[in-house]
Amino acid sequence: MAKQVSSRAEICCMPLAAEPIGVDQAGEVAIAFKALSDPVRVRLLSLIASHPGGEAYVNNLIAAFDLTGPTISHHLRVLREAGLIGCQRRGTWVYYWVVPTMLERLSEVLSIPAGSRATD
Template sequence: MSKQACPRVEICCPPLAVAPIDIDQAAEVATTFKALSDPVRVRLLSLIASHPGGEAYVNTLISAFDLTGPTISHHLKVLREAGLIGCERRGTWVFYWVVPAALERLSEVLTVPTQVTS
């Protein structure tokens, strides 16, 4: 694997509070939120993002949970398919990192503009 984000869902929309989004845009946003709807995946994302150097080795991630390797691999796959993390195989090891642009786009969708009062 090359060091780039794995296939991802593009967050496409203006902030929800600025303009209504269409059904296709809503489906795209929902896919990303669905990836974050599981506490294990939220914790995995946090562990990866906060890991020294910004990358985490898969065995380090597995050891942080009382779950099997295949279960953690499934959760990592969901995060990769949502475009929230990227991965790279180095020899027999697989490293993961957060895709900052994906989190920024997701954050922008949730932004509520401040209203200026005079």
């Protein structure tokens, strides 16, 4: 079974400072940032990204938190639906990985183009 990337990973945006993004793109970016608005999900994303081999199976993730399995599964689902992570079942285990193109796109949205006026 090959890794499948959510259609949300198709977000393609100019930096906010370059030009206003469209309504559809703004909605997709907001979903991703909303998924990252919870500290548990930010930590999950970090644990997955920093795991050896770039993949972590669900039991490794659950063990890192003082939360129930269903609660961790909920947070993983939110990250998956936002296109930030992918997953694949292998036997009885579910493995998760970060979708790098999605993180790159979010980074692009927040970048300031060279020569732009930045103010504090």
